[in-house]
Amino acid sequence: xxxxxxxxxxxxxxxxxxxxxxxxxxxxxxxxxxxxxxxxxxxxxxxxxxxxxxxxxxxxxxxxxxxxxxxxxxxxxxxxxxxxxxxxxxxxxxxxxxxxxxxxxxxxxxxxxxxxxxxxxxxxxxxxxxxxxxxxxxxxxxxxxxxxxxxxxxxxxxxxxxxxxxxxxxxxxxxxxxxxxxxxxxxxxxxxxxxxxxxxxxxxxxxxxxxxxxxxxxxxxxxxxxxxxxxxxxxxxxxxxxxxxxxxxxxxxxxxxxxxxxxxxxxxxxxxxxxxxxxxxxxxxxxxxxxxxxxxxxxxxxxxxxxxxxxxxxxxxxxxxxxxxxxxxxxxxxxxxxxxxxxxxxxxxxxxxxxxxxxxxxxxxxxxxxxxxxxxxxxxxxxxxxxxxxxxxxxxxxxxxxxxxxxxxxxxxxxxxxxxxxxxxxxxxxxxxxxxxxxxxxxxxxxxxxxxxxxxxxxxxxxxxxxxxxxxxxxxxxxxxxxxxxxxxxxxxxxxxxxxxxxxxxxxxxxxxxxxxxxxxxxxxxxxxxxxxxxxxxxxxxxxxxxxxxxxxxxxxxxxxxxxxxxxxxxxxxxxxxxxxxxxxxxxxxxxxxxxxxxxxxxxxxxxxxxxxxxxxxxxxxxxxxxxxxxxxxxxxxxxxxxxxxxxxxxxxxxxxxxxxxxxxxxxxxxxxxxxxxxxxxxxxxxxxxxxxxxxxxxxxxxxxxxxx
Numbered sequence: 042x043x044x045x046x047x048x049x050x051x052x053x054x055x056x057x058x059x060x061x062x063x064x065x066x067x068x069x070x071x072x073x074x075x076x077x078x079x080x081x082x083x084x085x086x087x088x089x090x091x092x093x094x095x096x097x098x099x100x101x102x103x104x105x106x107x108x109x110x111x112x113x114x115x116x117x118x119x120x121x122x123x124x125x126x127x128x129x130x131x132x133x134x135x136x137x138x139x140x141x142x143x144x145x146x147x148x149x150x151x152x153x154x155x156x157x158x159x160x161x162x163x164x165x166x167x168x169x170x171x172x173x174x175x176x177x178x179x180x181x182x183x184x185x186x187x188x189x190x191x192x193x194x195x196x197x198x199x200x201x202x203x204x205x206x207x208x209x210x211x212x213x214x215x216x217x218x219x220x221x222x223x224x225x226x227x228x229x230x231x232x233x234x235x236x237x238x239x240x241x242x243x244x245x246x247x248x249x250x251x252x253x254x255x256x257x258x259x260x261x262x263x264x265x266x267x268x269x270x271x272x273x274x275x276x277x278x279x280x281x282x283x284x285x286x287x288x289x290x291x292x293x294x295x296x297x298x299x300x301x302x303x304x305x306x307x308x309x310x311x312x313x314x315x316x317x318x319x320x321x322x323x324x325x326x327x328x329x330x331x332x333x334x335x336x337x338x339x340x341x342x343x344x345x346x347x348x349x350x351x352x353x354x355x356x357x358x359x360x361x362x363x364x365x366x367x368x369x370x371x372x373x374x375x376x377x378x379x380x381x382x383x384x385x386x387x388x389x390x391x392x393x394x395x396x397x398x399x400x401x402x403x404x405x406x407x408x409x410x411x412x413x414x415x416x417x418x419x420x421x422x423x424x425x426x427x428x429x430x431x432x433x434x435x436x437x438x439x440x441x442x443x444x445x446x447x448x449x450x451x452x453x454x455x456x457x458x459x460x461x462x463x464x465x466x467x468x469x470x471x472x473x474x475x476x477x478x479x480x481x482x483x484x485x486x487x488x489x490x491x492x493x494x495x496x497x498x499x500x501x502x503x504x505x506x507x508x509x510x511x512x513x514x515x516x517x518x519x520x521x522x523x524x525x526x527x528x529x530x531x532x533x534x535x536x537x538x539x540x541x542x543x544x545x546x547x548x549x550x551x552x553x554x555x556x557x558x559x560x561x562x563x564x565x566x567x568x569x570x571x572x573x574x575x576x577x578x579x580x581x582x583x584x585x586x587x588x589x590x591x592x593x594x595x596x597x598x599x600x601x602x603x604x605x606x607x608x609x610x611x612x613x614x615x616x617x618x619x620x621x622x623x624x625x626x627x628x629x630x631x632x633x634x635x636x637x638x639x640x641x642x643x644x645x646x647x648x649x650x651x652x653x654x655x656x657x658x659x660x661x662x663x664x665x666x667x668x669x670x671x672x673x674x675x676x677x678x679x680x681x682x683x684x685x686x687x688x689x690x691x692x693x694x695x696x697x698x699x700x701x702x703x704x705x706x707x708x709x710x711x712x713x714x715x716x717x718x719x720x721x722x723x724x725x726x727x728x729x730x731x732x733x734x735x736x737x738x739x740x741x742x743x744x745x746x747x748x749x750x
Contacts, residue, residue: 088194088212092187095216100183100226101176103540106547107227108483109587114141115228116178116593119149122384123157129598131591134608140395142306142377143384145230152181168559171596178228178593186225189236190215192243193490197497199243199267200459206505210497217529219426220482220489222536230307231483237304238314239490244297246290247459249358250321263357264290294365302373304487309392311487313473317466319366323359398611411480416471423482424489426535427528428496431503435495439464460498463491546718546731550692551594553714553733554580557690558597577601579688583632583697585726586625603685629726632700640687643708644736689736694718695729710734 113133121130122143135141156177160170190212197211198204215221225232248265259265267290304311381389412418425432439460442452467488474484507521558578578600582589586607595602607623628635636643691710693701695718713735722728 085191085195089187089191092190092216093184096183096187096190096226097180099186099222099540100179103179103223103226104545104548105540105542106544106589107224108229108481111227111229112590112593113587114230115146115149117146117591118143118384119146119153119178120592122146122150123153124598127598129592129595129601131604133587134611138394138398138611139381139385139389139391140398142391143380144303144377145233145307147380147384148233149178149181149228152177167563167597168555171555171559174596175594179226182228182232183226185233185236186221189225189239189490190221192236192240193493195243196239196490197494199247200456200463200494201497206501206509207497210501211494214428214493214496214500215490217532218428218489218493219532219535219539220424220486223539224483224486229483231486234304234308234311235487235489237300237307238311238487241297241300241304242318242490244293244300245318246294246297246322246358246362247462248455249355249362250458250462251454253355261289264361265355265358266290291361291365294361295369298365298369299373302370306373306377306392308487309395310474310484313470314466314487317469318462319362321462321465322362410478413475415480416475416485420471420480420482420485421492424485425492425496427531428493428500431496431500432492434499435460435492435497436464436467438499439495440468460495463495467491467495542719544719544722546716547589548594549716550714550731550733551590553716554578554600554690554692555594555596557735558600562597562599578690579686580690580692581685581688583628583691583693583701584625585629585724586623588694588727589692603688632697633704636704640685643687643705643710645707646709691734693732693734694727695732696726698729698732701734705734709736711736 113131114135117130118132118136118141120128121132124130153174156173157170160173165173193215194208194212197208201207201211225235246264246267248267253265301311301315305315378388378390381391421432422429439457442457442461470488471485474480504521504525507518507525562578578597580595580600580602582602582604584605586605589604591602591604605625605628607625609623610618610621613621622630690713691701695715711734712732714733716731718727718730
């Protein structure tokens with residue numbers, strides 16, 4: 042049975058497969074008018090500007106804590122690069138052992154330089170300068186996230202056709218995805234890796250993965266051009282020579298490979314994605330059957346024999362790809378090596394050391410083990426949330442396309458080939474990463490744009506009849522409209538909850554500490570009878586390591602802080618590694634013993650003179666409003682390893698409060714601030730509010746928040 046004829050525009054069916062009252066001409070005219078209206082009011086530039094504004098709003102609305110790497114693998118080394126080694130940045134063991142490329146933090150170091158320069162030119166007060174330094178990386182990453190959204194839409198257009206419903210669906214899916222709202226604007230290397238990957242895929246020569254044909258268009262280098270360029274050439278006679286704005290295939294390939302190489306330098310595991318796509322371009326697995334006779338009389342067996350062939354790319358395309366991979370890879374590697382030489386002050390190769398420490402020495406296991414099915418049972422559900430069914434269907438239909446696909450979807454050989462490659466990659470990469478014991482959702486984050494493109498087709502198939510202006514309104518589509526509204530509501534609720542309510546205290550406590558520093562350490566006393574403000578403010582964090590941001594949010598160099606560390610057992614033998622306990626583990630095993638050994642006896646309260654004159658003086662001081670008269674000064678900590686001292690501010694989770702009340706009974710510490718964190722937490726050490734105790738008598742500030750406020 043032959044399939045119905047299709048139109049070039051978006052492969053629309055004669056009746057959309059839905060309503061026999063809609064003819065081909067009606068459907069085409071309605072769709073064309075709708076597409077033209079969209080093109081008139083929203084060009085590519087307008088879409089990009091909208092996405093930039095949208096993601097900047099997204100970045101500024103994120104008030105929750107997710108992963109320590111958001112700060113300690115990007116902003117802390119960036120702070121050190123921008124403001125020097127004595128600026129108080131926390132440099133973790135990965136940087137000390139040269140596991141990370143300095144390219145990513147260098148980007149944010151430039152952002153810090155610019156923000157500091159702007160604050161100096163505008164003569165901003167210290168508190169405003171601090172707020173600008175905190176916000177600048179967020180705004181930068183918001184712009185990166187917008188570029189990723191934009192090129193997800195453009196990849197949808199390459200796969201399904203310009204102006205196609207599926208391309209617009211891919212844009213809608215990435216904009217409304219809760220994980221995108223939660224993670225894309227965070228300064229994780231995975232977020233930038235995702236943007237680089239999807240931008241590079243837009244320049245990838247997908248047409249090289251198809252069998253060569255006699256009518257294929259080629260450029261001046263003899264390389265097959267993309268289908269959209271071939272279509273442009275056939276619009277009018279002589280357009281091939283008149284169109285001077287088109288980018289030739291060699292330039293596109295170099296852009297793609299440069300971006301891909303940069304992504305692989307940031308995250309070495311990104312190479313798995315590009316190995317997959319390169320294999321489709323230069324290799325093909327061919328399978329043929331053969332009947333073999335068995336030793337037993339009259340018995341035979343049919344055997345499938347598979348072999349690799351250097352198809353479908355042409356010989357020139359394969360040589361070009363190999364040459365450009367070597368060239369672009371070498372350029373990016375040289376650039377990365379020079380940046381790392383400047384940062385580490387010695388020659389090093391972080392990708393190799395990353396693989397050696399995390400795989401050969403299995404140090405990644407120190408941060409947790411996960412089940413083999415983690416990416417299936419948790420990874421993809423968290424990435425796609427409510428869109429998981431459409432993503433699963435999209436992968437299945439791309440790997441096993443139906444004989445008669447929906448009539449109004451683009452089902453050209455090019456579309457089927459690209460979808461097959463995208464689907465195969467989204468299956469193979471998690472499968473390979475599943476062999477590594479330590480797993481995280483963000484490790485497969487670069488696959489999310491691919492999943493959005495694949496999910497766009499079944500999403501369009503299911504919801505297009507309910508929302509398309511080309512189809513008459515009918516009550517039979519009401520359940521689908523209601524379901525679409527519910528999906529949007531659920532996605533929005535998840536995004537708001539995870540970015541404004543769940544685990545907010547690790548960020549709000551840093552805002553509180555900065556405000557305390559501005560109030561009591563930057564402002565001088567209003568009158569001469571009060572002592573001057575000390576030069577440093579000391580803070581101690583009795584929390585699991587990396588539970589809060591650090592210098593990127595403390596900002597002020599005169600805030601001297603210490604926290605419990607959790608350095609992994611680097612270069613330990615098997616026996617020593619089995620019994621190893623980091624500083625945080627030692628503290629939580631016996632808080633009283635640890636504090637007595639590490640900090641000694643806590644400071645005691647100062648006794649006041651029991652006199653009328655002393656009471657009158659206290660009243661004058663309180664009325665003056667400075668509030669430092671009850672502060673017991675503590676020694677500053679210089680950031681070096683060794684014995685710590687009792688700070689002026691102690692920060693810990695509510696779970697530890699009973700132990701701290703027992704340990705500090707009779708000391709000078711009092712409740713100063715309490716901030717809402719979360720309702721539940723998978724780490725028992727991080728349960729409850731975040732509490733600040735300080736060496737000052739004052740009422741408890743901060744209160745628990747209710748649901749969604």
